[in-house]
Amino acid sequence: MFKLDPELEDFRNEARKLAEREFAPRAAHWDEHEEFPAVNRDKLAELGYLGMFIPEEYGGSGAPVIQGTVFLEEMARVCFNTALVSQLYLNGPSRAISVLGSDEQKKRFLPDMAAGKKFIAIAISEPEAGSAVTDLRTTATKDGDGWVLNGNKCWSTGAHVADYALVFCRFGKASGAKGIGAFVVDLKKPGARIGHISLKMGGRGLTEAEIILENYKAGPEDVLVEGDPESSRSFALLMSSFGPERVGNAAMCVGLAQGAFEAAKSYSEIRHQFGRPIKEFQGLQWKIADMATQLHAARLMVYRAATNPAPNGFPDPMDATMAKLYANEMAQRVTNEALQIHGHNGYTREYPLERMVRDARGFALGGGTVEILRNTIAAMVYGHSFNQRRGG
Amino acid sequence: MHPSMLTEEQIALKDAARKLALGEFRDRAARWDREGIYPEENHHRLAALGYLGMTIPEEFGGGGASLVDCYLVIEELAKVDFNTALIVHDQNVSPRIIATCGSEALKQAFLPRFAAGEIECAISWTEPEAGSDATAVTTSLRQDGNDYVLNGGKIFTTFGDRADYLLVYARFCDSKGARGIGTVLVERESPGVTVNILEQKMGARGCNECEIHFDDVRVPSENIVTEGLADNSSGFVRPLGVYNATRVGMGILALGVAEGAFDLARDYMKTRRQFGKALSEMQGLQWMMSDMKVQIEAARSLCYTALSLIDRGQPDPTLSSIAKVQATEMAQRVTHDAMQMFGGYGYFGSLPLERMVRDVRMLTITGGTTQIHKNGIARSLFTD
Numbered sequence: 041m042f043k044l045d046p047e048l049e050d051f052r053n054e055a056r057k058l059a060e061r062e063f064a065p066r067a068a069h070w071d072e073h074e075e076f077p078a079v080n081r082d083k084l085a086e087l088g089y090l091g092m093f094i095p096e097e098y099g100g101s102g103a104p105v106i107q108g109t110v111f112l113e114e115m116a117r118v119c120f121n122t123a124l125v126s127q128l129y130l131n132g133p134s135r136a137i138s139v140l141g142s143d144e145q146k147k148r149f150l151p152d153m154a155a156g157k158k159f160i161a162i163a164i165s166e167p168e169a170g171s172a173v174t175d176l177r178t179t180a181t182k183d184g185d186g187w188v189l190n191g192n193k194c195w196s197t198g199a200h201v202a203d204y205a206l207v208f209c210r211f212g213k214a215s216g217a218k219g220i221g222a223f224v225v226d227l228k229k230p231g232a233r234i235g236h237i238s239l240k241m242g243g244r245g246l247t248e249a250e251i252i253l254e255n256y257k258a259g260p261e262d263v264l265v266e267g268d269p270e271s272s273r274s275f276a277l278l279m280s281s282f283g284p285e286r287v288g289n290a291a292m293c294v295g296l297a298q299g300a301f302e303a304a305k306s307y308s309e310i311r312h313q314f315g316r317p318i319k320e321f322q323g324l325q326w327k328i329a330d331m332a333t334q335l336h337a338a339r340l341m342v343y344r345a346a347t348n349p350a351p352n353g354f355p356d357p358m359d360a361t362m363a364k365l366y367a368n369e370m371a372q373r374v375t376n377e378a379l380q381i382h383g384h385n386g387y388t389r390e391y392p393l394e395r396m397v398r399d400a401r402g403f404a405l406g407g408g409t410v411e412i413l414r415n416t417i418a419a420m421v422y423g424h425s426f427n428q429r430r431g432g
Numbered sequence: 433m434h435p436s437m438l439t440e441e442q443i444a445l446k447d448a449a450r451k452l453a454l455g456e457f458r459d460r461a462a463r464w465d466r467e468g469i470y471p472e473e474n475h476h477r478l479a480a481l482g483y484l485g486m487t488i489p490e491e492f493g494g495g496g497a498s499l500v501d502c503y504l505v506i507e508e509l510a511k512v513d514f515n516t517a518l519i520v521h522d523q524n525v526s527p528r529i530i531a532t533c534g535s536e537a538l539k540q541a542f543l544p545r546f547a548a549g550e551i552e553c554a555i556s557w558t559e560p561e562a563g564s565d566a567t568a569v570t571t572s573l574r575q576d577g578n579d580y581v582l583n584g585g586k587i588f589t590t591f592g593d594r595a596d597y598l599l600v601y602a603r604f605c606d607s608k609g610a611r612g613i614g615t616v617l618v619e620r621e622s623p624g625v626t627v628n629i630l631e632q633k634m635g636a637r638g639c640n641e642c643e644i645h646f647d648d649v650r651v652p653s654e655n656i657v658t659e660g661l662a663d664n665s666s667g668f669v670r671p672l673g674v675y676n677a678t679r680v681g682m683g684i685l686a687l688g689v690a691e692g693a694f695d696l697a698r699d700y701m702k703t704r705r706q707f708g709k710a711l712s713e714m715q716g717l718q719w720m721m722s723d724m725k726v727q728i729e730a731a732r733s734l735c736y737t738a739l740s741l742i743d744r745g746q747p748d749p750t751l752s753s754i755a756k757v758q759a760t761e762m763a764q765r766v767t768h769d770a771m772q773m774f775g776g777y778g779y780f781g782s783l784p785l786e787r788m789v790r791d792v793r794m795l796t797i798t799g800g801t802t803q804i805h806k807n808g809i810a811r812s813l814f815t816d
Contacts, residue, residue, distance in 0.1 A: 172707045384798065
């Protein structure tokens, strides 16, 4: 894809205008005060943006992945925290429920998600199961026609402001990917509570929290995908439903880097040193050229991943993984160079650059570290996965 | 400096600094950052132990230490607490400028007080329009009777809110460039001096940056450190000769933080298990650690070589720039990679990694940006 449809460009302009008008003025506020941008969420819900991937019959607009990509790009360009909230609404649990849920579940959760009335966090990681996600130990034990859940989840983004969490659990005694399935857990019900809330480097408007499950009773209607101790199929299904999440993550990187790039370009035009605008210096011109090139490459990778689905309808895993890897590292380099171009001003909170650098840093850690993505890509390149448990 | 090249005294000095850092400073390091407050308790400890005046000549009550010795200490402190290391660094710069360039009377009047920790000094050089273009200083100092009168504005003066004296770069006459610039000690509480603390910054949050205005501030003529002369640049170049060591100083601070982050990552990798084995057993991560170690040792060699040359009276400003560029850029990469080893944990404030990344980010900017030093390095390559 080398050019977006004119309707998509119109959509982008609308989203950009909204972000600049409504979200730019308070972008620093959410970071400074570590506050959830609830008003922005409400605004986006009211305008129908948060339900764009939810099927029309459940209150959404059933838009294609590329539209969400453009949307997340525009949000992240101006206010990263608003983009992060949007990403969870668009590509988080509502996507998994739309694809894998029962009719009853779709009716129960999706209209409220589209309307921004409810928020569902994702709970996968555990203290001892980070990159090695299939080591997770949270258990689902059969109890009558329902289940009892026990375990600790960490780094669940926004769990402390969420109504529900999509919790990955282990059914039965299997190890590895076998037996993993997922529930929608009501965080307000007995047996579920929020533990430690983390202070973090960036993305401070939507921080991470621990979820503690102690004999949480889940009904049969709360199972999204039942784990089968004999098979890893449920885990694979769940993971593929998070394919668009990688594309969204990469789109946010492109948007954030675009915002920093534009700030650096403008600053280099107005800042004078040695009697001329600093853009007149060749070294600086080359920096800008490198930034523009990397940004362009990342954007093309993201658009390809968003428009080139695999036969199962989800983004092609190679395209999506490479897009996330490249965009994650590009965003770190570009925001960091943009800060450097601002000199000491870039290091202060009077300019958004230091915040952008901090925000960008989380991408290489969340949603699969860049090291894990490299494992995944290598497995696809060789046509088989490598046993990461072997010695050496 | 490679451990086997240190003297016994230097080993003892380094060990003492390490014990102080680990025993007292490490546990409170997060507080200065989180609350944005100056490490007052640490300051008093450092003053009492003589670290703040350690490079002041012994005849003026200081420790008479070499730069290498001073930076061995700073490196140890930076491993656990960047803010506190920066205090020792900065407090050892201005007195050395006075000791090297000032009159005998000025040395007698000020150095013993610096050495005793009674007074502090901040360097006030950068102006809003004179950043990388450092000789574009417009703050003016003009004679008026027996005194001088200072007018102008400075920005990014570190510790400007608490220093008793400011070492101000000012223009003594109508001139351009380095000619006519000199340096003068200004008492912060003089009438006409206003100090605004600037909005918080990304890292080094225990050390305030200030904006300072001088409005007809009267300065006694004996406070002049180097006079700005219309026909030559000696008033600017002489203090610069001393100040240039801070290039390497930024490199040593960077080295210390990078080593601190590296050590944390190495320890963590031995205990953290994923996929049924320790992270230290994974080849991709081993190679990252090897790359980090190579970069750290390169920085150590460059920085201490440059410092040894200064101690010997044979400073090599280009090598100092090379050391600064390599070490400060290295520290950005190494702190990032060390943080990466911690996965999601590294991004959170309960561990020092994210703070270390934020702290070292300053070092490719302050004390001359990487780009300005590259200009200087290039000049040395192409000037016969």
